[in-house]
Amino acid sequence: MAISPILRIALPVALHxxxxxxxxxxxxxxxxxxxxxxxxxxVPFRSRQIVGFLVEVSETTAVPLEKLKNAITLLDTAPxxxxxxxxxxxxxxxxYHAPLGEVLATAFPALLRRxxxxxxxxxxxxxxxxxxxxxxxxxxxxLESTELPSIPHLNREQQDAVxxxxxxxxxxxxxxxxxxxxxxxxxxxxxLIDYALQLKQQVxxxxxxxxxxxxxxxxxxxxxxxxxxxxxxxxxEQQRLADWHRARTEKAAIVVGTRSAVFIPLQTPGLIIIDExxxxxxxxxxxxxxxxxxxxxxxxxxxNHPILLGSATPAFETLWNADCNRYQxxxxxxxxxxxxxxxxxxxxxxxxxxxAGLSSGLLTKIQQHLTARGQVLLFLNRRGFAPxxxxxxxxxxxxxxxxxxxxxxxxxxxxxxxxxxxxxxxxMEICEGCQQAQLFDLGHGTQKLEKILTAYFPGIAxxxxxxxxxxxxxxxxxxxxQVQAGEPCIVIGTQILAKGHHFPAVTLVAIIDADxxxxxxGFRSLEHSGQLIIQVAGRAGRAILPGEVVVxxxxxxxxxxxxxVQAGYESxxxxxxxERQRAGWPPFSHLALLRAASRHPNQAxxxxxxxxxxxxxxxxxxxxNPLIGSYSRPVANPPPLKLLGPIPALMEKRAGxxxxxxLFQAHKREILHQNLQIARKKLETIKAKSVRWALEVDPxxxx
DNA sequence: AGCACGCCGACT
DNA sequence: GTCGGCGTGCTC
Numbered sequence: 114m115a116i117s118p119i120l121r122i123a124l125p126v127a128l129h130x131x132x133x134x135x136x137x138x139x140x141x142x143x144x145x146x147x148x149x150x151x152x153x154x155x156v157p158f159r160s161r162q163i164v165g166f167l168v169e170v171s172e173t174t175a176v177p178l179e180k181l182k183n184a185i186t187l188l189d190t191a192p193x194x195x196x197x198x199x200x201x202x203x204x205x206x207x208x209y210h211a212p213l214g215e216v217l218a219t220a221f222p223a224l225l226r227r228x229x230x231x232x233x234x235x236x237x238x239x240x241x242x243x244x245x246x247x248x249x250x251x252x253x254x255x256l257e258s259t260e261l262p263s264i265p266h267l268n269r270e271q272q273d274a275v276x277x278x279x280x281x282x283x284x285x286x287x288x289x290x291x292x293x294x295x296x297x298x299x300x301x302x303x304x305l306i307d308y309a310l311q312l313k314q315q316v317x318x319x320x321x322x323x324x325x326x327x328x329x330x331x332x333x334x335x336x337x338x339x340x341x342x343x344x345x346x347x348x349x350e351q352q353r354l355a356d357w358h359r360a361r362t363e364k365a366a367i368v369v370g371t372r373s374a375v376f377i378p379l380q381t382p383g384l385i386i387i388d389e390x391x392x393x394x395x396x397x398x399x400x401x402x403x404x405x406x407x408x409x410x411x412x413x414x415x416x417n418h419p420i421l422l423g424s425a426t427p428a429f430e431t432l433w434n435a436d437c438n439r440y441q442x443x444x445x446x447x448x449x450x451x452x453x454x455x456x457x458x459x460x461x462x463x464x465x466x467x468x469a470g471l472s473s474g475l476l477t478k479i480q481q482h483l484t485a486r487g488q489v490l491l492f493l494n495r496r497g498f499a500p501x502x503x504x505x506x507x508x509x510x511x512x513x514x515x516x517x518x519x520x521x522x523x524x525x526x527x528x529x530x531x532x533x534x535x536x537x538x539x540x541m542e543i544c545e546g547c548q549q550a551q552l553f554d555l556g557h558g559t560q561k562l563e564k565i566l567t568a569y570f571p572g573i574a575x576x577x578x579x580x581x582x583x584x585x586x587x588x589x590x591x592x593x594x595q596v597q598a599g600e601p602c603i604v605i606g607t608q609i610l611a612k613g614h615h616f617p618a619v620t621l622v623a624i625i626d627a628d629x630x631x632x633x634x635g636f637r638s639l640e641h642s643g644q645l646i647i648q649v650a651g652r653a654g655r656a657i658l659p660g661e662v663v664v665x666x667x668x669x670x671x672x673x674x675x676x677x678v679q680a681g682y683e684s685x686x687x688x689x690x691x692e693r694q695r696a697g698w699p700p701f702s703h704l705a706l707l708r709a710a711s712r713h714p715n716q717a718x719x720x721x722x723x724x725x726x727x728x729x730x731x732x733x734x735x736x737x738n739p740l741i742g743s744y745s746r747p748v749a750n751p752p753p754l755k756l757l758g759p760i761p762a763l764m765e766k767r768a769g770x771x772x773x774x775x776l777f778q779a780h781k782r783e784i785l786h787q788n789l790q791i792a793r794k795k796l797e798t799i800k801a802k803s804v805r806w807a808l809e810v811d812p813x814x815x816x
Numbered sequence: 817a818g819c820a821c822g823c824c825g826a827c828t
Numbered sequence: 829g830t831c832g833g834c835g836t837g838c839t840c
Contacts, residue, residue: 127817
């Protein structure tokens with residue numbers, strides 16, 4: 114029925130529908146009609162007040178009049194997000210099957226999403242006369258940049274990449290810069306950023322980890338005398354808000370950030386750079402499970418400008434896209450300066466005596482490198498002291514109460530911790546199974562390695578880099594600085610060592626256990642361990658000193674491992690991609706995962722069985738009626754949609770929840786999405802008593 | 817999703 | 829007698 118204007122609002126709640134409101138009492142009809150989509154509106158919602166987003170102003174509503182409430186107030190007169198960003202967010206909502214209100218909310222800093230906080234910054238600014246950059250996180254860094262070093266010469270490969278990308282400027286295209294570790298990818302980025310700055314265009318530069326922002330920012334500020342914005346979750350909300358505004362109002366020319374920065378509004382975007390594009394940290398876990406790289410590509414497409422993906426070890430999806438000429442690829446095959454790429458040797462540890470997992474051959478090498486005043490870097494992907502705490506008398510293993518996982522033994526303080534739910538308990542002396550005092554630790558983690566090596570190499574400093582040692586703010590920076598001082602030392606670390614930090618004095622890199630990754634169960638585990646080995650190896654021999662890389666394995670004849678160390682990542686990936694293709698996994702199919710979790714055993718599985726039952730009919734109808742046309746004959750081979758499972762999660766019980774999953778697999782994206790849409794509507798009607806569910810598009814792993 | 821409402825067990 | 833457990837149902 115026709116009444117005065119209705120505000121159709123997207124709310125940040127897990128509901129796939131909009132809510133209609135009457136105008137705020139103080140607002141005239143005329144003013145309402147001038148409103149544009151994306152404007153924030155404060156509305157009453159059940160018993161609370163929340164910030165929603167205007168989708169449209171309508172003349173009609175299907176909601177009974179008595180149910181309509183007045184909006185409380187309009188928070189913006191004009192949308193804070195540019196139209197093209199709104200277009201992107203609509204796409205995100207459709208692609209990830211997430212409610213638009215939730216998607217929009219993630220694109221705003223928390224201070225602009227809260228009902229109780231008005232823009233504190235602007236009030237403070239007015240009161241004490243601070244400039245807009247006053248609260249920003251970048252001001253100190255700008256003051257630090259005093260020296261302007263000479264610009265390095267580009268080699269042929271670098272120059273070709275720069276030339277070609279500049280040639281294709283001002284239009285959408287995806288470029289892949291595949292350069293070996295230390296090949297000067299950053300210098301290519303800097304030349305392109307320089308070009309964008311000359312054209313007064315803004316650059317969005319994404320890195321996978323917060324810890325990588327300082328080195329990126331320092332490279333940028335020593336080179337360019339322009340204001341930067343920094344955006345990641347390690348900053349305070351005030352800083353995030355200030356830098357968000359600085360990007361939005363074009364006061365910042367370059368934005369450096371982690372995955373959440375992909376949503377930052379830009380006035381004049383000209384280029385996006387995704388550094389270390391293979392890194393799974395670009396994938397958001399929990400909430401809206403988006404992939405910042407994929408989103409950035411869509412963002413560049415909508416804004417019609419180039420995007421550059423850089424990595425020594427590109428993701429298989431990315432390689433495949435380059436192989437299919439969807440992306441243009443450039444190789445950087447030589448290291449910058451005189452540095453040479455270290456040779457990787459496999460060290461057969463079968464039947465060898467191992468000390469904390471180290472063979473005597475490796476121990477000798479460590480000693481040699483330390484004597485030659487080199488640094489040694491040891492990669493062990495197992496944190497804590499020991500992975501098991503068990504009873505010698507009866508075999509009892511200390512379990513986590515909330516997960517199907519053993520507790521890990523930690524030291525300083527001695528404790529048992531769960532690596533999946535974070536639970537921590539005191540060490541027991543007596544076995545809970547047989548009451549005897551014969552408990553001992555089995556296996557070794559980074560803490561034990563540190564302890565043993567400190568004793569083995571007296572007088573040599575040992576630094577441990579893992580999530581436990583770097584949890585405190587600034588701790589990682591301090592540790593990195595100590596290592597970068599260059600004195601002979603041993604660095605022991607987990608994944609952090611694969612993250613692009615610089616260790617110029619490292620001459621020996623050793624991967625303690627390559628086998629764990631090679632035989633992982635996930636379809637991506639081979640890809641990830643290949644990337645890990647190459648990235649960790651790449652830490653060696655960056656400066657003048659030549660490097661050596663040792664990989665310990667019980668499978669020295671593993672074909673793909675040999676391909677990797679002898680022929681390199683590129684030919685390893687070609688081989689591994691063929692295996693992917695045979696198995697039909699991404700990028701040769703598209704996946705979505707329906708996860709369910711319940712506090713009660715079996716309920717998640719029962720729920721998914723029920724869903725599958727209902728969807729199977731639908732899957733068949735898809736086969737005979739693909740939505741592209743209305744053919745009535747069945748599509749034989751391959752089936753357009755497969756529903757696999759449900760199966761219990763690999764670790765069925767985690768943090769007190771029993772988990773299961775149902776996998777959707779399709780060879781065409783449209784088919785997957787059409788079915789997910791129908792599935793989602795079904796899910797909302799089914800009574801899911803005490804079962805939580807979530808739909809994840811493009812899962813990285815099937816957990 | 818939140819958050820209220822509602823109906824049954826152990827506490828000041 | 830109440831505090832609180834989470835089952836159910838609704839949000840313009």
